[in-house]
């Protein structure tokens with residue numbers, strides 16, 4: 765199976781967690797998009813679901829498929845969130861944010877009773893950090909914030925400079941109006957410590973380390989969908 769076929773397989777497989785009447789968060793990215801398509805099919809077939817979205821991109825896709833996306837503030841706690849990831853490490857520690865939606869994704873994940881991560885098998889790694897870690901930064905005084913991020917990275921033996929994400933040559937702006945800096949860490953040996961230190965910096969809105977949030981991962985492999993628990 766190609767990576768795209770694996771993504772489609774796990775997008776479909778995640779339907780096993782979706783029950784009639786549930787409140788469901790829709791993730792962002794090419795894998796989550798397969799889940800959104802599967803959900804659209806289920807809703808057309810009569811399943812009653814209340815849906816919220818983790819990004820403008822996903823809202824646009826969902827609405828183009830005839831789905832109604834509700835405001836999370838009107839919904840409250842969710843039963844389920846299904847989303848992709850950029851890396852899946854030990855204990856289902858994740859790097860997310862490759863699509864730039866990490867803040868809204870984390871806000872939705874933290875409001876869901878169950879979070880299911882879906883990905884092609886290539887995302888499963890022994891040690892997090894090969895995929896550059898996205899860090900969302902408030903634009904005001906961002907240079908000072910980046911300097912403090914570098915100080916924290918050094919404490920974790922990561923001598924890498926955060927690279928500002930660009931799109932079409934212009935700074936990438938998140939749905940929340942912030943900047944993204946990507947750090948090619950190489951290896952993150954203490955994800956919990958790094959996550960805590962980064963989050964404590966003024967000017968860091970959030971980072972792409974999602975720890976202790978995923979309850980289960982569905983991984984697309986050549987031989988089918990593999991279920992992985994923390």
Ligand code: 5RP
Nearest residue numbers: 793794795848861862863865
């Ligand atoms: C977006 C994300 C995505 O879930 C992550 O980048 C995976 O994307 P894809 O399924 O396209 O590989 O975190 O912010």
